[in-house]
Amino acid sequence: MxxxxxxxxxxxxxxxxxxxxxxxxxxxxxxxxxxxxxxxxxxxxxxxxxxxxxxxxxxxxxxxxxxxxxxxxxxxxxxxxxxxxxxxxxxxxxxxxxxxxxxxxxxGFIGNNRCTCYKKKLVYLYYKNSELNTILEEDNFNNFSYECFSTKTSERYPKSPRKNIESIVKHCLYFIETFSSNNDNILFYGDPGSGKTFLTHCIAKELLDRGYLVIYRTAEDLIKDLRKIRLEHDYELENLLFDCDLLIIDDLGTEQINNFSKTELFNLINKKLLNKNKMLVSTNYSLDELLKTYTDRITSRLLGNFNLYHFYGEDIRIKMNLNKMKSL
Structure with missing residues (x-):
């Protein structure tokens, strides 16, 4: 693709x-x-x-x-x-x-350098041809609702899931509005179905609509891409992953975890950090599980160079589906 x-x-x-x-x-x-x-x-x-x-x-x-x-x-x-x-x-x-x-x-070129209009066409083609084009018709801030998040507090967490997501969304909106000037990276972690992927899609749509090149890959697909780059020397794919405005890595931990994936994942994250190319990573793992699963070199960068946002609460996907069924 x-x-x-x-x-x-x-x-x-x-x-x-x-x-x-x-x-x-x-x-x-x-x-x-x-x-x-x-x-x-x-x-x-x-x-x-x-x-x-x-x-x-x-x-x-x-x-x-x-x-x-x-x-x-x-x-x-x-x-x-x-x-x-x-x-x-x-x-x-x-x-x-x-x-x-x-x-x-x-x-498309000024001398040997790509013109800004080249990037706009690249954004358009990627957006048009990716699965995001269909997904983001539903998963966007227009369809985001706090109603699916519980207002109940528990001994385990100081804030209710709704108060927690309200705080996270506020930070994410600031990330979007200051995107051209900030050097932030984001790590979403926590319970499955707690809104991580949906909010990731919302951020992707906002930035794509503003002309930024956002590359969205599941962790599994990302490792396949990195293997292709390594074995087939696919430089066009390499440039997209390493030079895009925002690389989203969804569902970290679902990929096949081995020495190759750990090495290439570290190289990718490290290079993008050095070049100040932003990333958004989401995972169902807890921070302890990340530390046990990945090398110290990877986790030190994820936990030290990313803004961490913890998602928790009931599976909102179930609630959203129930609400859709009620409205029919």
Whole structure:
């Protein structure tokens, strides 16, 4: 699913350039029929521009004065052309190629660097082609309700599940609003069905809708990706995982845990921390279970470099399904 985005994006740019070239031809044909003198002026401008370029390298008597006069002619013709277009209800740039991105001229690159518009297209393609596109139609803040969380307190926890989730959501909203300036990472841990994945989806949708590249992977799929990167040298996949704005790793602990997965998971987390590329990890494990399952190198980074949010309470998925059935 992830592989092949680069070729798809380059095809999108190629299509954009073709569309704009065709649009320009149509505008020129229109002007040819209504204001043919404008196109004659364009030809004169083109002729003098070529002469200017050639004369710059020729040995001409009083060359500076000659070049100055050529530039003045070109300027006068451009003014006349603009006046004709505007006086007849057309924009000054009506006969210019219209770029959808002025920075990269619809190529996707500025020099060797990707333009910001390239990233927007990557976000669109990933969002469109991933399972998130369907999931986030339901799992978003518009459908988030505190009503499914119990208001009852217990001796085990100082706050009720509802008060706890209210506090967590508040922190998550702040994380979203300050995303471009914060260096935070998030770890959701605790009981199954307590809202971790749903809230993760809510965060993903908000950031994707704001143009950030969010890559969502279950822990099992992530390890498969890391194995593919290692064995097949899939650099496009590697760039997506390591350079995205936010990498979400859902259900940590459900993957096959072995020396390879531990090593590659550490390398991923460590590299992203060093590069200040944000992560959100969710797990059904308790902190003690994380410490027993993973190496010290992994847990020291998860517990030391992530903001920890503990989820607890009844399985809200059951409550949500019951509420849906009641509303039918």
């Amino acid at each position: 992830i592989k092949g985005y680069q070729s798809q994006i380059l095809k999108i740019y190629e299509t954009i350039r073709e569309q704009e070239q065709n649009a320009l031809k149509e505008r020129k044909n229109e002007i040819k029929g209504k204001l043919p003198n404008v196109l004659n002026i364009e030809k004169e401008i083109s002729k003098f521009s070529i002469e200017l370029a050639i004369s710059s390298f020729k040995s001409i008597k009083n060359r500076d004065e000659y070049l100055k006069k050529l530039r003045e002619k070109i300027t006068d013709l451009r003014v006349t052309k603009s006046e004709l277009l505007v006086s007849n209800g057309y924009a000054m740039d009506y006969l210019s190629l219209h770029y959808r991105c002025q920075k990269c001229k619809d190529t």
